[in-house]
Amino acid sequence: MYSEKVMDHFTNPRNMGEIENADGVGTVGNAKCGDIMRIYLKVENNVIQDVRFKTFGCGAAVATSSMATELVKGKTIQQALEITNAAVAEALDGLPKAKVHCSLLAEEALHAAIWDYAQKNGIVIEGLEPPKEDIHEEEEDEDED
Amino acid sequence: MKETIYLDHAATTPVKQEVLEAMLPFFTESFGNPSSIYSFAQDSKQALEEARETIAKGIGALDREIYFTGSGTEADNWAIKGVAESYRSKGNHIITSKVEHHAVLHACEYLEKNGFEVTYLDVDADGIVDLEQLKSSIKDTTILITIMFANNEIGTVQPIREIGRIAKERGVLFHTDAVQAIGHVPVDVNDLGVDLLSISGHKFYGPKGVGVLYARKTVKLKAFIHGGGQERGRRGGTENVPGIVGMAKAMELALADMEEESARQRELRDYVKERILEKVPYARLNGHPEKRLPNNVNISFRFIEGESLLIMLDMKGICASSGSACTSGSLDPSHVLLAIGLPHEIAHGSLRISLGESSTREDMDTLVEALVPIVEKLRAMSPLYEDFVKNNG
Amino acid sequence: MKETIYLDHAATTPVKQEVLEAMLPFFTESFGNPSSIYSFAQDSKQALEEARETIAKGIGALDREIYFTGSGTEADNWAIKGVAESYRSKGNHIITSKVEHHAVLHACEYLEKNGFEVTYLDVDADGIVDLEQLKSSIKDTTILITIMFANNEIGTVQPIREIGRIAKERGVLFHTDAVQAIGHVPVDVNDLGVDLLSISGHKFYGPKGVGVLYARKTVKLKAFIHGGGQERGRRGGTENVPGIVGMAKAMELALADMEEESARQRELRDYVKERILEKVPYARLNGHPEKRLPNNVNISFRFIEGESLLIMLDMKGICASSGSACTSGSLDPSHVLLAIGLPHEIAHGSLRISLGESSTREDMDTLVEALVPIVEKLRAMSPLYEDFVKNNG
Ligand SMILES: Cc1ncc(COP(=O)(O)O)c(C=O)c1O
Ligand SMILES: Cc1ncc(COP(=O)(O)O)c(C=O)c1O
Ligand code: FES
Ligand code: FES
Numbered sequence: 001m002y003s004e005k006v007m008d009h010f011t012n013p014r015n016m017g018e019i020e021n022a023d024g025v026g027t028v029g030n031a032k033c034g035d036i037m038r039i040y041l042k043v044e045n046n047v048i049q050d051v052r053f054k055t056f057g058c059g060a061a062v063a064t065s066s067m068a069t070e071l072v073k074g075k076t077i078q079q080a081l082e083i084t085n086a087a088v089a090e091a092l093d094g095l096p097k098a099k100v101h102c103s104l105l106a107e108e109a110l111h112a113a114i115w116d117y118a119q120k121n122g123i124v125i126e127g128l129e130p131p132k133e134d135i136h137e138e139e140e141d142e143d144e145d
Numbered sequence: 146m147k148e149t150i151y152l153d154h155a156a157t158t159p160v161k162q163e164v165l166e167a168m169l170p171f172f173t174e175s176f177g178n179p180s181s182i183y184s185f186a187q188d189s190k191q192a193l194e195e196a197r198e199t200i201a202k203g204i205g206a207l208d209r210e211i212y213f214t215g216s217g218t219e220a221d222n223w224a225i226k227g228v229a230e231s232y233r234s235k236g237n238h239i240i241t242s243k244v245e246h247h248a249v250l251h252a253c254e255y256l257e258k259n260g261f262e263v264t265y266l267d268v269d270a271d272g273i274v275d276l277e278q279l280k281s282s283i284k285d286t287t288i289l290i291t292i293m294f295a296n297n298e299i300g301t302v303q304p305i306r307e308i309g310r311i312a313k314e315r316g317v318l319f320h321t322d323a324v325q326a327i328g329h330v331p332v333d334v335n336d337l338g339v340d341l342l343s344i345s346g347h348k349f350y351g352p353k354g355v356g357v358l359y360a361r362k363t364v365k366l367k368a369f370i371h372g373g374g375q376e377r378g379r380r381g382g383t384e385n386v387p388g389i390v391g392m393a394k395a396m397e398l399a400l401a402d403m404e405e406e407s408a409r410q411r412e413l414r415d416y417v418k419e420r421i422l423e424k425v426p427y428a429r430l431n432g433h434p435e436k437r438l439p440n441n442v443n444i445s446f447r448f449i450e451g452e453s454l455l456i457m458l459d460m461k462g463i464c465a466s467s468g469s470a471c472t473s474g475s476l477d478p479s480h481v482l483l484a485i486g487l488p489h490e491i492a493h494g495s496l497r498i499s500l501g502e503s504s505t506r507e508d509m510d511t512l513v514e515a516l517v518p519i520v521e522k523l524r525a526m527s528p529l530y531e532d533f534v535k536n537n538g
Numbered sequence: 539m540k541e542t543i544y545l546d547h548a549a550t551t552p553v554k555q556e557v558l559e560a561m562l563p564f565f566t567e568s569f570g571n572p573s574s575i576y577s578f579a580q581d582s583k584q585a586l587e588e589a590r591e592t593i594a595k596g597i598g599a600l601d602r603e604i605y606f607t608g609s610g611t612e613a614d615n616w617a618i619k620g621v622a623e624s625y626r627s628k629g630n631h632i633i634t635s636k637v638e639h640h641a642v643l644h645a646c647e648y649l650e651k652n653g654f655e656v657t658y659l660d661v662d663a664d665g666i667v668d669l670e671q672l673k674s675s676i677k678d679t680t681i682l683i684t685i686m687f688a689n690n691e692i693g694t695v696q697p698i699r700e701i702g703r704i705a706k707e708r709g710v711l712f713h714t715d716a717v718q719a720i721g722h723v724p725v726d727v728n729d730l731g732v733d734l735l736s737i738s739g740h741k742f743y744g745p746k747g748v749g750v751l752y753a754r755k756t757v758k759l760k761a762f763i764h765g766g767g768q769e770r771g772r773r774g775g776t777e778n779v780p781g782i783v784g785m786a787k788a789m790e791l792a793l794a795d796m797e798e799e800s801a802r803q804r805e806l807r808d809y810v811k812e813r814i815l816e817k818v819p820y821a822r823l824n825g826h827p828e829k830r831l832p833n834n835v836n837i838s839f840r841f842i843e844g845e846s847l848l849i850m851l852d853m854k855g856i857c858a859s860s861g862s863a864c865t866s867g868s869l870d871p872s873h874v875l876l877a878i879g880l881p882h883e884i885a886h887g888s889l890r891i892s893l894g895e896s897s898t899r900e901d902m903d904t905l906v907e908a909l910v911p912i913v914e915k916l917r918a919m920s921p922l923y924e925d926f927v928k929n930n931g
Contacts, residue, residue: 007456013526055526056448056527159565173554176551217776218766222764248775251761354777371611371641383610388778455575
């Protein structure tokens with residue numbers, strides 16, 4: 001059910017782990033499934049030098065965490081903020097429909113970590129919202145029952 | 146390719162060779178419609194009635210109390226909605242439990258939207274229904290108690306005889322979903338005081354897409370699927386002769402060696418459970434330790450999530466499940482695990498293995514060997530485990 | 539033993555060898571539950587989805603408009619009761635015909651007992667519904683028109699496209715029971731303007747116990763059998779993978795040579811009909827002479843009774859039917875023959891033969907040869923014939 005890329009990132013997750021004294025840490029939970037993701041950032045001169053994650057979640061959640069960290073590493077904060085869950089999913093050659101919400105977890109965890117970094121450093125980042133308690137996605141277009 | 150170790154017999158089983166052989170003639174040769182009057186159709190008619198006899202005998206029923214259906218789910222729906230319709234004038238209250246299969250739960254929810262009142266009984270930490278609550282829930286308007294025989298996720302076997310006695314005393318009909326029980330534990334409808342009972346062929350090495358509703362002859366059973374005069378006018382549709390023949394053959398075979406095979410699986414079950422609990426910290430058995438199906442092991446591993454666990458086991462060639470197969474597409478934690486009181490995130494990290502006739506002690510060892518490093522790896526990834534270690538370390 | 543000449547393909551058909559071979563791996567090898575997530579179950583999941591595609595393509599539908607059921611009867615029940623439930627707030631009126639299969643008629647009668655109003659359209663002497671009556675029957679509260687594609691007894695094919703157009707113009711949903719049509723006449727749901735359509739596997743050399751409900755994606759379709767999340771949450775129950783695979787294969791094969799095979803059967807049909815009408819006096823063809831299934835012949839023989847006729851044919855090794863198989867246990871004369879205006883005693887003396895791929899011209903000759911003396915013998919026994927001869931002789 002998962003693409004080869006998803007399976008690769010699931011079995012060999014990149015950047016899994018913690019960062020001691022991280023510049024930003026974000027933890028979010030997924031309202032839809034109860035899964036949890038945490039992202040650690042090391043930032044220098046507005047550039048993400050290092051990023052790590054931990055995930056309690058399904059295969060898609062682990063793989064999107066891994067891919068998201070790959071995508072933001074070495075990017076500026078602004079560039080990182082432009083990476084959407086759709087982009088992460090696409091980089092993984094897509095996700096099953098029922099698993100699209102899992103990729104939101106990565107996007108939101110990243111935003112939460114950047115928010116934490118901004119708070120700690122007194123920086124205001126345009127357009128960045130404080131982390132939500134729970135993540136909701138648009139309901140799928142499946143007709144109701 | 147690496148060998149597959151199939152440990153998901155509660156989801157479905159292969160059709161046994163002997164079962165398939167019993168079915169084969171009815172596809173291409175004796176394919177007549179059992180309702181036809183010419184002699185060519187006699188073979189299928191006779192096979193149908195012999196299958197009915199076999200199944201009736203298997204559960205201590207009369208032939209004419211056996212109705213063939215297209216699945217266990219249909220049998221559940223029919224029992225519940227059928228009784229609801231027939232006994233509406235007597236009352237509109239139904240009692241069930243919080244740990245039923247979705248076939249029962251969703252049928253009950255449907256009835257709730259249509260003017261029925263449903264009581265969902267609690268279960269204790271082992272998954273057993275509260276008999277006192279059952280007794281005190283029965284009222285004048287109660288027309289049906291529907292409590293499953295054995296749970297598909299945690300394997301807990303309910304006190305069916307006691308429930309049957311209570312139902313009888315209070316003059317209420319009693320339906321039990323025995324889909325997971327058949328072939329594993331003895332089932333006798335009279336001994337147990339059951340009025341309606343559901344069976345599904347593919348859970349005991351019979352084919353998919355065929356089931357049985359047993360309904361005691363005193364039950365007023367309205368048709369649920371209306372049509373031709375099949376099943377004594379109560380279930381329309383040309384009979385699935387090969388499927389029915391296969392299901393009967395499978396039941397015959399399952400019952401023939403049930404005692405030994407159950408004992409064998411029970412031993413394996415206890416062996417693998419012990420080994421896992423011994424080797425993996427922060428793990429707990431779900432379901433009743435003794436009053437459980439001989440082939441079911443369900444264990445929660447704290448800090449990890451079930452799907453990831455299943456995928457990693459799959460990569461080692463091991464087929465297992467987390468919750469029931471038919472809801473594995475679902476994201477909600479199992480309603481059964483929540484009902485036995487597990488918190489959300491622990492319910493998420495559960496593993497169900499269900500043994501079968503092909504299961505060996507070697508398979509159990511392979512499973513444990515694979516499981517230990519997988520759980521470690523997933524815990525190393527888990528923010529919940531990180532927090533736990535920090536707070537307790 | 540004498541050879542059997544099977545001329546009852548409308549009752550059921552044998553499973554073709556190729557169909558059986560397509561099914562076999564899914565019983566014993568690739569037996570996984572399609573809902574399971576491990577790779578071992580991928581084969582069954584994929585086979586299921588490929589079958590869905592094949593069937594969707596076969597009737598011009600989208601994959602997600604195909605719902606697998608346990609029979610044609612279930613599909614009919616679901617379509618009718620499902621629409622009734624979902625559109626209840628819009629209205630409670632349903633239009634059907636007097637010549638529908640019992641699966642449709644009895645589902646409608648059930649709804650009548652539950653607050654719905656049903657109009658049963660008349661048919662003309664050839665069995666075709668009255669379109670003017672249809673138009674004038676539609677009212678604000680009409681939510682469904684359900685008219686069969688082709689009649690199982692007399693073979694008459696209804697003006698489906700015209701009915702589709704009327705339904706669309708008036709904003710009413712249109713269901714058709716296409717159980718007898720599939721494999722014999724082209725069926726394209728969009729071309730015909732059909733919103734829901736029922737199919738049964740065993741009528742076109744697929745297995746028994748499996749069917750399809752097509753429901754256009756715009757139709758609000760409530761579940762009829764509640765349970766697990768299968769069929770996009772709309773039909774609970776572990777999927778009958780071998781059955782579904784077989785049905786899809788059978789449809790593929792049937793459609794591949796439909797044109798030639800239908801032409802061949804049509805020729806045989808007309809040949810045997812001519813021969814019978816030529817050789818047997820006081821006989822009439824029932825159903826429309828041209829707008830009929832290529833494989834159906836239905837003839838009434840005055841002064842004789844159907845069951846006796848069937849038994850005597852059976853003794854010659856010929857399998858045929860009188861009325862539909864599923865009501866052959868019933869003693870009432872066919873509601874279809876009464877609806878086309880036959881008097882009671884003539885309706886009783888009808889013979890349906892339905893050809894199949896194995897039917898040959900030789901079979902037709904054998905049938906006619908057997909039939910002539912049988913009819914004579916039965917007439918010699920008949921007091922009705924005696925009276926007739928006395929009054930007219
Ligand atoms: C027109 C028609 N509709 C429905 C059915 C029911 O199909 P099944 O027996 O597969 O349920 C039949 C055949 O029995 C039929 O001929
Ligand atoms: C307890 C229980 N009831 C009902 C069912 C439904 O059976 P089926 O899938 O054959 O409809 C199952 C299995 O899926 C089950 O485990
Ligand atoms: S199901 Fe929870 S993150 Fe995927
Ligand atoms: S006399 Fe036997 S059915 Fe009429």
